[in-house]
Amino acid sequence: MSEPASTPTSNKGPRPQDLDAAALRHQARRLARAEQPPWLHAEVARRMAERLSFIKLQPARVLDTSPALGASAELLRLAYPNAEMLWHEADPALVERAASARALNWWRKLRGAGSGQVAALPATPAVELLWSNMALHACLELPALLGQWQASIAVGGFVMFSCLGPDSFVELRPLYARNSWGRPAPDWWDMHDIGDLLLKAGFADPVMDQERLRLTWASPESLLGDLRALGGNVAPARFAGLRGRSWQRRLLAELDTLRDAEGRLVLTLELVFGHAFKAAPRLAVAAQTHVSVDAMRATLRKGRPER
Numbered sequence: 001m002s003e004p005a006s007t008p009t010s011n012k013g014p015r016p017q018d019l020d021a022a023a024l025r026h027q028a029r030r031l032a033r034a035e036q037p038p039w040l041h042a043e044v045a046r047r048m049a050e051r052l053s054f055i056k057l058q059p060a061r062v063l064d065t066s067p068a069l070g071a072s073a074e075l076l077r078l079a080y081p082n083a084e085m086l087w088h089e090a091d092p093a094l095v096e097r098a099a100s101a102r103a104l105n106w107w108r109k110l111r112g113a114g115s116g117q118v119a120a121l122p123a124t125p126a127v128e129l130l131w132s133n134m135a136l137h138a139c140l141e142l143p144a145l146l147g148q149w150q151a152s153i154a155v156g157g158f159v160m161f162s163c164l165g166p167d168s169f170v171e172l173r174p175l176y177a178r179n180s181w182g183r184p185a186p187d188w189w190d191m192h193d194i195g196d197l198l199l200k201a202g203f204a205d206p207v208m209d210q211e212r213l214r215l216t217w218a219s220p221e222s223l224l225g226d227l228r229a230l231g232g233n234v235a236p237a238r239f240a241g242l243r244g245r246s247w248q249r250r251l252l253a254e255l256d257t258l259r260d261a262e263g264r265l266v267l268t269l270e271l272v273f274g275h276a277f278k279a280a281p282r283l284a285v286a287a288q289t290h291v292s293v294d295a296m297r298a299t300l301r302k303g304r305p306e307r
Helices: 021-032 041-054 073-079 091-102 106-111 143-150 172-178 191-200 218-232 245-258 293-301
Strands: 059-063 084-087 127-133 154-162 204-217 266-276
Touching: 021 091, 041 127, 041 154, 041 218, 041 266, 059 073, 059 106, 127 143, 143 154, 143 191, 143 218, 172 245, 191 204, 191 266, 204 218, 218 245, 218 266, 245 266
Parallel strands: 059 084, 059 127, 127 154
Antiparallel strands: 154 266, 204 266
16 A cells, blocks of 8 residues: 555565564554544444344353454444443554543443453453454464464354455556555455464354455545555565655556546455354364273173163
8 A cells, every 4th residue: 555664574474464563563553543443444344243143142242352443332232232342452552542432432331331351362251252343454463363262252152353355455566566666565364264264273164255345536645545544554565665755646646547437546445254153172082992892891781671
């Protein structure tokens, strides 16, 4: 995307999904100061909440793991009015924002409820629903986080989440490539890979889905402003040089080439949705089982009818 950044400091490992840890912290601090959560997050939260009707379980405890920017608190309260609402934010820059939003909620004041903050994962006691809206694409170590989620959920409970997919902003890739600007966005996790990681973390019956949105703008300036509201570029392979007014003018001119037949600027957004359950742990079965002849005879005698 278009956010200036310092020299990349990549997370460990050569995976294409890796993110720049320093850039993530910078973006979290910037987004924490915004008046509202990103405009897209509220829409995705609404779409995700519609999927709750397909799950019959009524959780007694709900944990929102992305309340500061997830725009989901009211939707969760409407879906489960009798549930205990908890929240967790991993980034210190966003904790204060999430806590302030909870303190301003008049319904919680009326009920005399506490802050509901879960300081660290895994959550104890466990919850029946763990919710994460538009946050996984900003996770440095997804396999480890999914393991913490699985340990936070009670047996029979479920996780529901959404995030950006790897085909988001694909129109920017050739634009950035021909200008040698590096990557415009990270190579986010594919939904099939996330499904595999859920199984490895111990979840059962993961269901993954995707939606593609076609977003349009009238001007490059409005497009750039909306991308900035969603978060900046945290790809380790992004352009690391200084960016001034001349670079911005060039960027705006390049973005102007994205117009469709109707004269609108177009970008594609891939949304990934998923949910999975926590099943009861399976009993370990050895590859070989040894049974004595005497024990087998005793078992057979027990099975014979009396005469």
